[in-house]
Amino acid sequence: MRTDPERPLQGRRLLVAASGSIAAVKTPLLVSALVKAGAEVRCLLTASAEKLVSASALACLSRHCCYLERDQWDPACSRPLHIELAEWAELVVVAPLSATSLGRWSQGIADGLLASTLLASEVPVLAAVAMNTAMWKHPAVQRNWDTLQTFPGVLPLAPGAGLLACDRIGDGRMVSPELIELAAASLFSRGMQHANAERDWLGRSLLVSAGPTVEPIDAARVLTNRSSGRMGVLLAQAARMRGADVVLVHGPLQVPDAWREGLHDLPVQTAAEMGELLIKYQPYADAVAMVAAVADLKRRDGGLSSKPAKNELNCLLSGGWEDVPDLLQQLVRQRPQVQRLLGFAALSGSEDVLLERGRIKLQAKGCDLLMVNPIDRPGQGFGDVRNGGWLLGDQLQLRLPAMSKLALAHHLLTALRESLPRMS
Numbered sequence: 001m002r003t004d005p006e007r008p009l010q011g012r013r014l015l016v017a018a019s020g021s022i023a024a025v026k027t028p029l030l031v032s033a034l035v036k037a038g039a040e041v042r043c044l045l046t047a048s049a050e051k052l053v054s055a056s057a058l059a060c061l062s063r064h065c066c067y068l069e070r071d072q073w074d075p076a077c078s079r080p081l082h083i084e085l086a087e088w089a090e091l092v093v094v095a096p097l098s099a100t101s102l103g104r105w106s107q108g109i110a111d112g113l114l115a116s117t118l119l120a121s122e123v124p125v126l127a128a129v130a131m132n133t134a135m136w137k138h139p140a141v142q143r144n145w146d147t148l149q150t151f152p153g154v155l156p157l158a159p160g161a162g163l164l165a166c167d168r169i170g171d172g173r174m175v176s177p178e179l180i181e182l183a184a185a186s187l188f189s190r191g192m193q194h195a196n197a198e199r200d201w202l203g204r205s206l207l208v209s210a211g212p213t214v215e216p217i218d219a220a221r222v223l224t225n226r227s228s229g230r231m232g233v234l235l236a237q238a239a240r241m242r243g244a245d246v247v248l249v250h251g252p253l254q255v256p257d258a259w260r261e262g263l264h265d266l267p268v269q270t271a272a273e274m275g276e277l278l279i280k281y282q283p284y285a286d287a288v289a290m291v292a293a294v295a296d297l298k299r300r301d302g303g304l305s306s307k308p309a310k311n312e313l314n315c316l317l318s319g320g321w322e323d324v325p326d327l328l329q330q331l332v333r334q335r336p337q338v339q340r341l342l343g344f345a346a347l348s349g350s351e352d353v354l355l356e357r358g359r360i361k362l363q364a365k366g367c368d369l370l371m372v373n374p375i376d377r378p379g380q381g382f383g384d385v386r387n388g389g390w391l392l393g394d395q396l397q398l399r400l401p402a403m404s405k406l407a408l409a410h411h412l413l414t415a416l417r418e419s420l421p422r423m424s
């Protein structure tokens with residue numbers, strides 16, 4: 001089956017399992033979101049999870065009975081249930097994954113329906129851990145977690161920090177259902193035919209800028225643009241799913257907050273703030289993706305602290321502007337030799353005009369790759385969920401038709417990854 005780039009989960013068979021963590025109360029929300037996204041979902045609860053979340057709720061939301069540990073021994077099953085489920089699923093999602101289930105899985109212990117399904121599974125597995133901070137930090141759990149990283153086809157989603165159900169503030173909180181849904185969509189958007197959890201960016205670091213910048217004019221007014229930040233944030237998150245260590249510097253965003261979970265997240269307002277952080281983090285990055293729509297102009301006085309009246313505005317805005325320094329050019333000038341840079345150029349006009357202007361821009365900026373994306377076509381570009389255009393490089397001219405920004409992010413990451421020097 002080919003993935004519909006607009007709805008990557010449409011018709012996909014997902015087995016969603018929950019083990020005994022209080023975070024299992026979020027599993028119904030996840031199942032509901034996956035079903036709304038078009039997935040065919042089956043649910044499985046361990047015996048402990050069954051005490052924390054309702055199997056009936058999951059059955060209702062998934063439109064199918066919810067499997068329980070004891071069903072494995074149902075004499076009505078003509079084939080072992082764990083084999084049936086493992087072979088049925090195109091993707092297994094374990095959310096939450098408890099310390100016990102992590103331990104069983106990482107040690108190859110198959111006692112129980114979830115444990116044996118995980119060992120019998122030959123498709124990608126998304127695993128979202130949840131537990132108390134002390135449990136998470138325990139060397140035994142960390143050892144099992146490290147072992148899990150070595151399993152092919154597994155995308156482990158480390159817990160984040162926050163207020164836990166045990167009243168502690170610390171690491172151990174399961175990532176949000178929105179992020180798990182995005183991770184599942186990302187695996188299918190990349191694989192097209194199958195979910196693809198290969199982590200080809202493991203050991204690499206990526207610095208990404210996203211969203212608009214905001215330049216103050218006076219105490220109330222600002223100069224900004226229509227960028228939602230969707231393209232940059234999805235590129236950052238897709239890279240993280242592929243194993244990269246990601247730093248995201250961004251202006252105000254119009255995307256779900258959950259999409260930034262797990263990233264080193266640095267919000268800014270102005271181009272100057274964005275430039276400062278990009279320069280600071282640039283030396284540590286194998287690659288930089290400059291996706292932000294940086295303002296062209298800023299006030300020479302940095303913006304008034306008062307708010308002039310409406311009738312004074314014409315006079316105020318007719319002068320006092322200066323160019324914002326070109327951040328991409330700045331990054332290119334001072335990059336480490338082995339670093340690769342991807343730029344974005346939002347252009348308008350016919351295909352010939354775009355390609356010609358894109359080539360000139362690629363030369364002028366000196367970046368390795370330039371994604372030329374038209375912003376005057378309906379249904380793609382600024383603020384839209386789709387984007388497309390041409391990826392230009394020294395010997396490269398790749399047409400990327402309008403597609404979901406998530407699918408486009410994967411194409412760009414593949415090209416950028418291939419341009420990186422081999423790891424020594």
Ligand SMILES: Cc1cc2nc3c(=O)[nH]c(=O)nc-3n(C[C@H](O)[C@H](O)[C@H](O)COP(=O)(O)O)c2cc1C
Nearest residue numbers: 019020021022046048049098099100101130131132
């Ligand atoms: C109310 C409650 C909350 C729990 N929360 C967690 C948790 O967040 N993470 C975890 O690893 N274990 C948690 N436990 C302990 C597990 O349920 C226990 O280790 C169990 O053996 C897990 O088995 P399972 O992985 O087969 O579901 C919790 C137990 C209780 C009673």
